[in-house]
Amino acid sequence: MTTVAASTAAAAPAPAGAARSAARRRGVLFACCLAQFMSVLDISAMNIALPSVQKALGFTTANLMWVVTAYSLALSGCLLLGGRLADLLGQRRMMLIGIAAFTAASLIGGTAVSGPVLVLARCLQGVAASVMVPATLAVLTSTFTEPGERAKAMGLWSAVAGGGASFGGIAGGLLTSFASWRWTLLVNVPLGLLLLVIGSLSVERSRPAARVGSPDVLGAGAVTLGLMALVAGIGESGKYGWGSAPVVTALALAAALLLFFVLNEAKLARDPLVPLVVFRNRALSVTNAVGAFSCAAFYTTVYFTPLLLQQVLHASALRASLLLAPQSLCVLISARGVARFVPRLGTRTVLSAGLASASCGLLWLSRATEHATYLGSLIGPCVLLGCGWGLIMTGSTVAAVSGVPRDQTGLAAGLINTNRQLGGAIGIAVLAGVATARSAALLSGQEGTASASAQRHAAAAGYDRGYLVGALLMALAFAVARVLPGRARGGERVVRP
Structure with a gap:
């Protein structure tokens, strides 16, 4: 009896330890997903609030763009460095530093009393997000090591990343309408403080890369x-001309x-920021190309569709944001639902299905006119786009970190997010130029005399042309994705410098 009691007592801590481990992992997943949601939410939420920001702080029409551009430029320009710092200095440390800096920058922006202060705060938010975002993906990859549970974690993270852009518009409309534009930024303060607590308690300390170097x-x-010069040059082309x-x-x-x-990374640097040998990983290289092309197309719809609803179909900002809710729900459902099947189906199959669905949605949207109705012309394409984008985000995220050594997961996360942000920024700049050129051509010779109906027709035709080019970009991404391995394995061959 004594032996049995002793055995029972010895075995008792095991379930308790397993429960604590499961709770910690849930905390890690929640913290990483919420941090990613905060970074994406700020992009689209501010778009809805721009008219109120302009009125409150006296921005000119030309300078207003910097409220959005300052964030995206800083984020896309610093993501590679942020990803590498997570590898060199520790994933947990950089994640918490990024969250704290993002929270502080949000507080500065939300209480800004002048335009320059707000733009500076947005730039600081972008820098902080460039540290926070790749660190969250690196933490997830290190915490969830079994392929099945990793795919599920990546699926939820991807769902949040994909849906955040769409939900940001809804949140921006609600906060601006019922509170103030300032709350599109100030809402990050309590969220950030909550994240610091949860992250500190749940994320384990990680050892920096063995070869820290300088x-x-x-x-x-x-x-x-x-990258900042590239995005700025393309962004200013619409204003000044190529x-x-x-x-x-x-x-x-x-x-x-x-x-x-490139020369520095290949020949000069002793400890390069991006060891070029990582691109021998086929999944990583192909996924980065797919991410750039697909984001160039999808982010453009996040920009165009609210304008189509408000400027052409005369929906209010709040109503427009609510009409986009089905697309956001489809992103979340598809990204979360497909995650468990990624190891069985393979990233190529998942990505191909998502890219095909999104291409069809964009092609359908390109037929919308100024007489379009939401139920007849927009809800169907939005569902196709949402479902497709959820599959794209999940498939590309899993593929990007497949087979990458643990001490390079931050780098892989930085690369895929850099290409997504850069593709989105370039896509908006180029496709907005395409849309503007189409509209201007239809109104040629009618400057100042065009009727309201003619202007609506020209605007709708411009957006249609942008959607059509976006569909072609999605189709190009589909062709590139076919180069990926047919099935997701435990990991691609690990390549070290």
Whole structure:
């Protein structure tokens, strides 16, 4: 009897330990997903609040774009450095630092009393998010190591990432209508404080990479400034023209800096920011290309569709944001639902299905006119886009970190998120130019005399042209995705420098 009692007592702590481990992992998943949601939410929520921001802080129409651009430029330009810092200095440490900095920057922006202060705060938010986002993906990858549970965790993280952009518009409309535009930023303060507590308690301390070395400051500066110059040059092309001195200068500077970055990583840096050998991982290379093309198309719809609803179909900002709710729900459902099947189906199959669905949705949207109805012309494409985007986010996230060594998961996360942000920024700039050119061509010779119906027709035709080009970009991403391995394995061959 004594032996049996002793055995029972010895075995008793095991379930308790398993329960604590499960609770900790749930805390990690919640913290990582909420951090990702905060970073994506801010992009689209601010878009809805822009008219109120302009009125409150006296922005000119030309300068208002910097409220959005400052965030996206800083985020896309610094993501690679943020991902590498997570590998070199510790994933938990950089995640908590990123959350704290993002919370502080949100407080500064939400209480800003002038335009320059708000733009500076948005830039600081972008820098903080560039540290926070890749660290969350690296923490997830390190915490969930079994392929099935990793796929489920990535599915939820991807659902949050994909749905955040759409839900941000809804949140922005509600907060701006019933509170103030300031709450699109201030809402991050209590969320950030909650995240700091949960992250501190649940995320285990991680050892930095074995070969810490010295940070590749030169490479980080070159790629950050190069990407910022590239996005700025493309973004200003609509205002000044492609052949103008500001645009040509920015693009030439971007080309020089990015070429130097490649040379530095290949030949000069002792501990490169991006060891180019990681691109021997086929899944990582192909997924980054798919991410860039698909985000160039999808992020454009996040920009175009609210304008189509408000400017052409005369929906209010709040109503427009609510009409986009089905697309957001489809993103969440599809990303979460497919996660468990990724190991069985393979990332290529999941990505291909998502890209095909999104392509069809964009092609359908390209037929919307100024006489379109929501039920007849928009709800169907939104469902196709939402379902497709959920599959794309899940498949590409799993593929991007497949087979990457643990000490390079931050780098892989930084690469995929950089390409997504950069693809989205370039896509909006280019496709907005395509839409504007189409509208201007239809109104040629009617400057100042065009009727309201003619302007609505021209605007709808411009958006249609943008959607059509977006469908072609999705189709291109589909072709690239076919190069991926047919089935998700425990990991691709690990390649080290």
